[in-house]
Amino acid sequence: MKYNILIAEPSALVANGITSMLTRINEHIFISHADSLSAISTLLNKGSYSLVIVNPMLIQNKLDIFKSLKKNFEGIVWISLVYSWYDANLLSLFDNAIHINDSGEQIKSILEKAFSSLNNPHSTAQQSLTEREIEVLKLLVEGNSNKEIAEKLSLSAHTVITHRKNITVKSGIKSVSGLTIYAVVKNIISLPQD
Amino acid sequence: MKYNILIAEPSALVANGITSMLTRINEHIFISHADSLSAISTLLNKGSYSLVIVNPMLIQNKLDIFKSLKKNFEGIVWISLVYSWYDANLLSLFDNAIHINDSGEQIKSILEKAFSSLNNPHSTAQQSLTEREIEVLKLLVEGNSNKEIAEKLSLSAHTVITHRKNITVKSGIKSVSGLTIYAVVKNIISLPQD
DNA sequence: CCTACAATCCCTATTAATAGTGAAAATGTT
DNA sequence: AACATTTTCACTATTAATAGGGATTGTAGG
Numbered sequence: 001m002k003y004n005i006l007i008a009e010p011s012a013l014v015a016n017g018i019t020s021m022l023t024r025i026n027e028h029i030f031i032s033h034a035d036s037l038s039a040i041s042t043l044l045n046k047g048s049y050s051l052v053i054v055n056p057m058l059i060q061n062k063l064d065i066f067k068s069l070k071k072n073f074e075g076i077v078w079i080s081l082v083y084s085w086y087d088a089n090l091l092s093l094f095d096n097a098i099h100i101n102d103s104g105e106q107i108k109s110i111l112e113k114a115f116s117s118l119n120n121p122h123s124t125a126q127q128s129l130t131e132r133e134i135e136v137l138k139l140l141v142e143g144n145s146n147k148e149i150a151e152k153l154s155l156s157a158h159t160v161i162t163h164r165k166n167i168t169v170k171s172g173i174k175s176v177s178g179l180t181i182y183a184v185v186k187n188i189i190s191l192p193q194d
Numbered sequence: 195m196k197y198n199i200l201i202a203e204p205s206a207l208v209a210n211g212i213t214s215m216l217t218r219i220n221e222h223i224f225i226s227h228a229d230s231l232s233a234i235s236t237l238l239n240k241g242s243y244s245l246v247i248v249n250p251m252l253i254q255n256k257l258d259i260f261k262s263l264k265k266n267f268e269g270i271v272w273i274s275l276v277y278s279w280y281d282a283n284l285l286s287l288f289d290n291a292i293h294i295n296d297s298g299e300q301i302k303s304i305l306e307k308a309f310s311s312l313n314n315p316h317s318t319a320q321q322s323l324t325e326r327e328i329e330v331l332k333l334l335v336e337g338n339s340n341k342e343i344a345e346k347l348s349l350s351a352h353t354v355i356t357h358r359k360n361i362t363v364k365s366g367i368k369s370v371s372g373l374t375i376y377a378v379v380k381n382i383i384s385l386p387q388d
Numbered sequence: 389c390c391t392a393c394a395a396t397c398c399c400t401a402t403t404a405a406t407a408g409t410g411a412a413a414a415t416g417t418t
Numbered sequence: 419a420a421c422a423t424t425t426t427c428a429c430t431a432t433t434a435a436t437a438g439g440g441a442t443t444g445t446a447g448g
Contacts, residue, residue, distance in 0.1 A: 130424065130425085131424090132424075140371065141371040142371065143367075143368065145403095145404065146404075146405070147403095155427090156427055158426080161405080165407085168406090174406090175336075175338075177374040179371070180370070180374040324394060325394090326394075326395060326396095339433095341434080349395090349397090350396080351397095352397050352399090353396050356396075356397080356398095357396095362436090
């Protein structure tokens, strides 16, 4: 199967790097480049793309346009390509994220996952958390261990682990710090203010 | 040694609870109550207090007054008593925090720590993180494991563990989620915005 | 020179978390 | 009633993190 891939990355160097990694992983691909959100839109309307890798810089302050693009081109896997501390709010719109400091192995696994999800759709669809999962998440980001969460919700630790597994799968976020940001961004907890 | 303790907690029920826990831990104490920041100020000027337990509600929007109080009465251990998701910015002004959902054991240990620091000062003094510790903290709250941090900083995992121990001791925060909030509040990382 | 501090590395033992599965109740929906 | 989803609990094996020690090197200040 042949894929069209769109890379929207202002830095030529970075764009080059990701292009070369992609061709090493899968030779049956055709890669285009864009350097703005409108260029992305134009290209998506012209050809049939499977995978779009975007520097979120390009969509900042243009969230509405980006969201409608996503809606109009369902089935596309969107991957962000970020340099600095990532914008979790933006990133949540993507199916996955490549960080510039990721190791070659990590990037390879992200791209391979993307390719496999192209053959096996719905795996990247974002799902919302259930009430119970939100309760667990709240206690988690308040610094509780699985055991403490179990005690506070009168559950067995097993159940908490299961909920956490589901949260991880649904949110696509593994780390506690990432989940904390996620919870802040999703208004599950509120940030301190003075 | 006899200690004067001031409890500033609007809820009579909560104030009662903490009072009873205190008397169970240490019988050589004298407890006063206050229900506003000005009442705290008045009482501190009258007597010589060692420990003040405050609901941060009372100092919200009155940070300046609170800070000058802290400066004027050096040596006092300040403990916050919080109900909801804590305000890390406020809490950083305190030497420790009691959360209303903490177990009896946890509260006991916080109070015991406070008593021991009264005899052994400087232990609660807040210290700032070194450059290296901040680097480690950054990578930590970006979701990296100790091993990943070690790789990215070209350190051994041992060193990372040592830095994390120091961060934990200095910040008084054990959980990754708490450290994430800490890092946000201290502008070590920036929060996503759209 | 001596001291304090930062940064580095090492060890053991214990606890916590994760990955990968499985499955039984309870609830909700058509 | 049948089906989907949620919530609950379980097991195994592996990896990660923590607690609590100790130790060396280099550097800046008194």
